[in-house]
Amino acid sequence: MREDLRPFLEPRSVAVIGASASPGKPGHEVIDNILSNDYAGKVHLVNPKGGEILGLPVCRSIAELPPGIDMAIVILPANATPQAIRDCTEKGIRHFVLAAGGFAEVDEYGAELQQELIDLVREKGVRFIGPNTSGHTSTPHNFTSTFFPQGKIRRGRVSFIAQTGNFGTHTLKYILTGEHFGVCRVFGLGNKIDVDECDALDCLADDPETTAIIMYLESFKRPKEFMALASEVTRRKPVILLKGGATEEGRNAAVAHTAALASEDLIVDGLLRQAGVVRIYDYSHLILTAKVLSMLPLPKGNGVSFSAPSGAMLVVLADLCVRLGLKVPDLLPENTARLQEISPPYIRMRNPVDIWPAATSHGVEFGYREGTEAVLKDPNIHAVVPVLMLTKKTGIPPYDFIVDLQRKYPEKLILVTFSADKAYMEECKAYLEPRGVPTFPSIEEPFEVLSILYRCYQAMHRPR
Amino acid sequence: MREDLRPFLEPRSVAVIGASASPGKPGHEVIDNILSNDYAGKVHLVNPKGGEILGLPVCRSIAELPPGIDMAIVILPANATPQAIRDCTEKGIRHFVLAAGGFAEVDEYGAELQQELIDLVREKGVRFIGPNTSGHTSTPHNFTSTFFPQGKIRRGRVSFIAQTGNFGTHTLKYILTGEHFGVCRVFGLGNKIDVDECDALDCLADDPETTAIIMYLESFKRPKEFMALASEVTRRKPVILLKGGATEEGRNAAVAHTAALASEDLIVDGLLRQAGVVRIYDYSHLILTAKVLSMLPLPKGNGVSFSAPSGAMLVVLADLCVRLGLKVPDLLPENTARLQEISPPYIRMRNPVDIWPAATSHGVEFGYREGTEAVLKDPNIHAVVPVLMLTKKTGIPPYDFIVDLQRKYPEKLILVTFSADKAYMEECKAYLEPRGVPTFPSIEEPFEVLSILYRCYQAMHRPR
Numbered sequence: 040m041r042e043d044l045r046p047f048l049e050p051r052s053v054a055v056i057g058a059s060a061s062p063g064k065p066g067h068e069v070i071d072n073i074l075s076n077d078y079a080g081k082v083h084l085v086n087p088k089g090g091e092i093l094g095l096p097v098c099r100s101i102a103e104l105p106p107g108i109d110m111a112i113v114i115l116p117a118n119a120t121p122q123a124i125r126d127c128t129e130k131g132i133r134h135f136v137l138a139a140g141g142f143a144e145v146d147e148y149g150a151e152l153q154q155e156l157i158d159l160v161r162e163k164g165v166r167f168i169g170p171n172t173s174g175h176t177s178t179p180h181n182f183t184s185t186f187f188p189q190g191k192i193r194r195g196r197v198s199f200i201a202q203t204g205n206f207g208t209h210t211l212k213y214i215l216t217g218e219h220f221g222v223c224r225v226f227g228l229g230n231k232i233d234v235d236e237c238d239a240l241d242c243l244a245d246d247p248e249t250t251a252i253i254m255y256l257e258s259f260k261r262p263k264e265f266m267a268l269a270s271e272v273t274r275r276k277p278v279i280l281l282k283g284g285a286t287e288e289g290r291n292a293a294v295a296h297t298a299a300l301a302s303e304d305l306i307v308d309g310l311l312r313q314a315g316v317v318r319i320y321d322y323s324h325l326i327l328t329a330k331v332l333s334m335l336p337l338p339k340g341n342g343v344s345f346s347a348p349s350g351a352m353l354v355v356l357a358d359l360c361v362r363l364g365l366k367v368p369d370l371l372p373e374n375t376a377r378l379q380e381i382s383p384p385y386i387r388m389r390n391p392v393d394i395w396p397a398a399t400s401h402g403v404e405f406g407y408r409e410g411t412e413a414v415l416k417d418p419n420i421h422a423v424v425p426v427l428m429l430t431k432k433t434g435i436p437p438y439d440f441i442v443d444l445q446r447k448y449p450e451k452l453i454l455v456t457f458s459a460d461k462a463y464m465e466e467c468k469a470y471l472e473p474r475g476v477p478t479f480p481s482i483e484e485p486f487e488v489l490s491i492l493y494r495c496y497q498a499m500h501r502p503r
Numbered sequence: 504m505r506e507d508l509r510p511f512l513e514p515r516s517v518a519v520i521g522a523s524a525s526p527g528k529p530g531h532e533v534i535d536n537i538l539s540n541d542y543a544g545k546v547h548l549v550n551p552k553g554g555e556i557l558g559l560p561v562c563r564s565i566a567e568l569p570p571g572i573d574m575a576i577v578i579l580p581a582n583a584t585p586q587a588i589r590d591c592t593e594k595g596i597r598h599f600v601l602a603a604g605g606f607a608e609v610d611e612y613g614a615e616l617q618q619e620l621i622d623l624v625r626e627k628g629v630r631f632i633g634p635n636t637s638g639h640t641s642t643p644h645n646f647t648s649t650f651f652p653q654g655k656i657r658r659g660r661v662s663f664i665a666q667t668g669n670f671g672t673h674t675l676k677y678i679l680t681g682e683h684f685g686v687c688r689v690f691g692l693g694n695k696i697d698v699d700e701c702d703a704l705d706c707l708a709d710d711p712e713t714t715a716i717i718m719y720l721e722s723f724k725r726p727k728e729f730m731a732l733a734s735e736v737t738r739r740k741p742v743i744l745l746k747g748g749a750t751e752e753g754r755n756a757a758v759a760h761t762a763a764l765a766s767e768d769l770i771v772d773g774l775l776r777q778a779g780v781v782r783i784y785d786y787s788h789l790i791l792t793a794k795v796l797s798m799l800p801l802p803k804g805n806g807v808s809f810s811a812p813s814g815a816m817l818v819v820l821a822d823l824c825v826r827l828g829l830k831v832p833d834l835l836p837e838n839t840a841r842l843q844e845i846s847p848p849y850i851r852m853r854n855p856v857d858i859w860p861a862a863t864s865h866g867v868e869f870g871y872r873e874g875t876e877a878v879l880k881d882p883n884i885h886a887v888v889p890v891l892m893l894t895k896k897t898g899i900p901p902y903d904f905i906v907d908l909q910r911k912y913p914e915k916l917i918l919v920t921f922s923a924d925k926a927y928m929e930e931c932k933a934y935l936e937p938r939g940v941p942t943f944p945s946i947e948e949p950f951e952v953l954s955i956l957y958r959c960y961q962a963m964h965r966p967r
Contacts, residue, residue: 203815217925283818351667354747461681
């Protein structure tokens with residue numbers, strides 16, 4: 040990993056400048072988060088009032104801090120931030136996370152303050168994340184600098200770079216409360232006056248803990264460098280990007296947000312494609328693609344099979360696959376024969392798979408299990424989506440056979456979705472996801488994600 | 504309502520031919536469903552074994568049935584169905600729901616059997632729903648003929664016409680367990696040898712209980728009649744259609760499903776547009792549009808406002824609105840001024856609304872309430888989407904202010920979505936939806952639905 044950024048991701052000790060004794064204040068929540076994540080390094084606090092916060096002693100000034108601290112999280116008003124940094128540099132601190140907003144994204148005065156920070160980078164050789172960042176997270180090191188109340192942040196293998204405070208705060212909160220996967224590193228770039236998307240991408244490219252990178256950007260600070268870097272990284276790891284501000288309306292909203300005018304969209308689009316970056320458009324897909332990338336490999340092709348307890352769903356999903364660039368190929372004769380074998384003679388089995396006749400003839404578990412394995416075996420099929428019919432009265436398959444099949448065919452993807460009773464959907468999700476099988480409440484979502492991940496696979500294997 | 508179809512939707516008495524004493528069998532579940540729905544009419548059962556099922560006496564033959572029964576639900580194998588119908592006609596029964604599959608959708612022999620049914624319609628003047636139907640539902644009459652275990656079916660004001668058994672069975676089960684709205688009439692058309700989409704649409708057009716019609720079709724039995732009829736109905740009620748088999752792959756799946764070759768898609772598309780039918784493409788949208796139509800009026804324009812606790816979400820959602828044909832208009836000066844008044848001076852307020860500064864300055868409830876009302880007041884805004892930030896530590900707004908605002912502005916739509924803690928999303932949904940405010944787990948969905956409903960509004964007011 041890039042040595043100049045290592046103190047951000049693996050700090051041996053940190054200082055919180057602007058520590059607060061009041062729960063709810065950012066200067067308090069950040070300490071609570073650090074402690075909740077079992078950070079093993081030393082945590083120093085600074086507040087003029089001194090005393091103790093959450094059991095830790097508080098220095099009355101930066102001057103009282105011991106030397107040798109790796110990183111400082113500065114949670115002070117914008118106008119107090121530059122002086123605090125100067126004071127910290129006296130103590131040898133070179134890495135800073137700057138939480139305050141109120142810089143160039145706000146007004147002229149803020150822009151002047153921001154320039155003061157930029158000058159500090161040049162003069163003192165310090166490194167900043169922010170300002171106007173909601174912090175960053177590094178679960179392999181049990182560390183976070185976010186001031187949004189998170190509690191323990193689950194560890195995962197997908198990392199995020201976000202030009203928004205939103206991802207590392209409430210979106211992460213959703214992931215921690217509503218999903219079963221975790222995150223690896225999360226960079227909240229803020230106004231990115233120093234550490235920008237290129238630095239973060241470069242850092243994650245060589246991070247052995249990171250297997251995929253998902254980004255939200257509203258602008259490119261160094262477009263040429265970004266495209267060159269991404270061209271190389273995308274051959275090794277999937278890089279997925281949601282680019283905010285694709286339209287005039289979005290750009291107007293972006294100006295108010297992080298003081299960066301979103302770039303001309305069509306040109307960007309072509310450059311990203313060339314660089315192997317897979318562009319997405321829905322915020323929800325940031326979460327859904329991360330879920331699958333946290334559990335499964337990329338699909339090695341776009342051949343999809345799905346089984347549903349409904350002909351109409353098969354029809355609609357086949358239409359959807361076409362729209363998404365996925366194929367619903369014919370199976371090898373022996374696999375079609377197996378599907379036919381488990382089904383009543385009146386139905387002619389094929390891909391996609393009408394599973395309910397087999398399920399009603401031989402039991403719901405048998406039908407889904409044998410039907411899913413018959414298509415998993417097929418070399419034309421790279422991913423399988425069983426639409427599980429879940430109602431008590433028609434019989435609910437035990438979910439473990441899906442986990443077993445996923446382990447037996449680790450190179451293929453099983454993405455589960457549901458029909459019928461909501462209560463069992465939650466139960467099924469809670470069983471499957473901690474065991475490495477992603478589930479989706481809407482039947483379209485697995486296909487949307489497969490389409491994105493197949494584009495990642497293509498990007499990774501594109502000709503030079 | 505059409506008198507010839509009234510006995511289906513408002514039967515005074517019914518017979519179940521093929522009643523079964525075995526729980527789980529269709530012939531049993533249909534009786535259970537009828538009883539669970541508090542049907543007020545008389546229920547007659549027929550099974551050669553006689554005895555009693557679920558407390559009701561069982562006739563040993565159709566001949567034993569009393570005269571004057573409005574409708575029979577025939578749950579017998581395909582080859583026994585025609586004779587049962589003939590026997591029933593001897594008893595004066597003229598309306599039939601035919602559950603059996605195994606007709607033209609299966610093989611040659613099935614096609615012959617189906618022809619026998621068609622001949623019966625001609626000879627005996629009887630009316631059929633099906634065959635190969637999973638039944639129909641009529642909540643204003645507390646009646647259902649579905650054999651899929653449903654329990655009590657919640658009443659609503661949106662009706663469905665589905666050329667698939669799926670909608671009235673497991674999709675309805677999902678609606679009953681995972682959502683808070685109900686349904687009005689549900690036609691499961693099956694192989695539609697008699698009652699087809701034209702009959703059903705015609706019937707619902709004049710049904711005072713039905714305010715909107717949502718359809719799933721794989722083919723048009725009488726395309727010209729359908730388009731002519733739809734052209735007229737869509738001026739009075741929204742008609743939304745998911746047409747399965749838009750692609751070659753989908754068509755292949757459709758042939759196996761209901762024995763109808765899906766029609767040529769592009770021509771269909773133009774005709775539907777002319778007829779004012781709003782076409783959708785995602786199965787999930789059948790449910791989501793029904794949810795909003797069950798609670799709120801159509802948007803009277805495409806002016807949308809949304810408030811989020813995140814600049815990035817504002818940017819992404821503004822982009823999404825453009826893709827969906829929605830507008831994010833500027834507000835009248837007095838409404839912008841109100842937004843500015845509740846926000847700290849450093850942020851320049853506009854539509855879309857960055858709500859978090861107001862929420863942190865004056866409290867989460869105050870921020871969302873006042874921010875939402877400021878935009879609801881605006882004549883350029885027809886629908887408002889608050890993205891509620893829900894975490895205990897940052898403060899959760901009491902949900903009732905949203906209900907109050909929806910009641911105060913009944914001509915506008917408030918569609919709620921969320922960020923952050925999953926647990927509170929479920930809580931919020933459970934509070935708001937029974938009180939008439941729809942919620943959405945994904946932040947894109949409210950906009951997708953608004954786009955569809957605005958097209959319905961346009962269709963309804965299109966020039967003649």
